[in-house]
Amino acid sequence: MGSDDGHAERAEREGGGSTGAPGPEPDGGPSPRLRPQALMLTYLGNYVLGRDIAVFSGSFIETFARLGVGEHAVRSTLTRMVRRGLLARHRDGRRMHFGLTARSAAILHDGEERVWRRGVLNADWDGTWTVLAFSMPESWQRARHDLRARLTWAGFGSLGNGTWIAPSRRDVGAIVGELGLEGRLKVFSGPAEEPTDVPAMLREAFDLDALADGYRAFLGRWDRPDPLPDAPDDLARYLWMTTEWLQLVRDDPRLPVEHLPDDWPAVRGQQVLLELRDRYEAGARRLADAAIESIPVPPPAAPDTADAG
Structure with a gap:
């Protein structure tokens, strides 16, 4: 899957561009403003990471059109990501292709870990x-x-x-x-020792209301029998959904579950994410692979551990 300006500003927050993709606008609530770079990183993490390929610029333009991102915004995003060391240019004749760098590979592996392996709940906390x-x-x-x-x-x-x-x-x-x-x-x-009020301490250090609101907005868009019925296809749905979820979990400190409210919306949010992944993933990959024109390139060099975050 699929953040120098500091680890918290990597990926999308590192300057994803001023042009926001319109994103989904279901009846469940207004769309999140998903910037092209955030969507690009999700796309790269799902369909380029680990394949040792560089993708033709036209393939990006074709795929991102279904997300409402125009050609100019796609080209600007690719250029910006090259400048920030997140993509590398590879010329093949008159065609320009774009592949991963060590830095972007590390960021994408981190996103994959946060979304699909680690999960949002810290259920085995040892009190430390x-x-x-x-x-x-x-x-x-x-x-x-x-x-x-x-x-x-x-x-x-x-x-x-x-x-x-x-x-x-x-x-x-x-x-x-x-x-x-x-x-x-x-x-x-x-x-923590007595008389520390741990729940009060957590509310002082972390904006739990904002975190919960983000998860509730996600559920409003996706926890329904037929999310985004007007979306062009499952690839668009999958990229929108996983990009939004990744932004949520990047801001989530994974607080101990015993100190969270009983109705913490991240629990249901993660269930919905996994259910919809099973529904969308195969079709989305077929569409993405059909649109990719690529050339083989060497794998990125081993990332700097300090930069991987």
């Missing part, structure tokens, strides 16, 4: 929290931004005054590795 505190001069604005982005990407929430928490033990060194903040960070791990 990771607590990080940092202190740096106000003039270090770029370093502050990068650190906060990486911590958010890794599932940390802010308690204010430079203190961040995450459920479970986290390898902070791998998260902040090359930022050069040695001596500026303090990291601890262990259980």
Whole structure:
């Protein structure tokens, strides 16, 4: 499947472009604004990752037309992704093809892990929290931004005054590795002790209402017998659905299930996602493969671990 500006701004948030695809608009609610780069990453993760191919630009244009993304927006997105190291150009005669880079492959593998393997529920939490505190001069604005982005990407929430928490033990060194903040960070791990009000702490550090609203909006669009009846085909539905879900889970810190409301909408959301994957996946792949013109290319070099996030 299928985020430097910091890990939390990778992929779509790294500047997915100002032109938003219209996206689905079922009766269940208004469409999410799915930018072309977010949809592009979903497409690449599903139909290019692991195949060692570069795809003809016309194939992207043909496929994305069914999503309401015009040729100009597709070409602009491809160019922007090349500039950010997310795609590599490969010329074959007069035709331009685009393939993955080590960086985009790492981002796509991360998305695949989050969506299809790890899931949204932290049901085996051992009671451990990771607590990080940092202190740096106000003039270090770029370093502050990068650190906060990486911590958010890794599932940390802010308690204010430079203190961040995450459920479970986290390898902070791998998260902040090359930022050069040695001596500026303090990291601890262990259980919360009395009289800590854990539910209150979670609401302070994480915007649970916004997370829940996102999952409810997803359910409003997809938890129905015939989602998006006016969509052109199953490929469009599959790309819209998985892109929206990936954006939700990238913002979800996977909080311990015992500290979430009993009716937490991510539970039903994940069930709907898996049910609709079974319905759409095979047909979507047939359509995607039929539209792909490609050339073989060498696999991307092994990604830099620190950049993989």
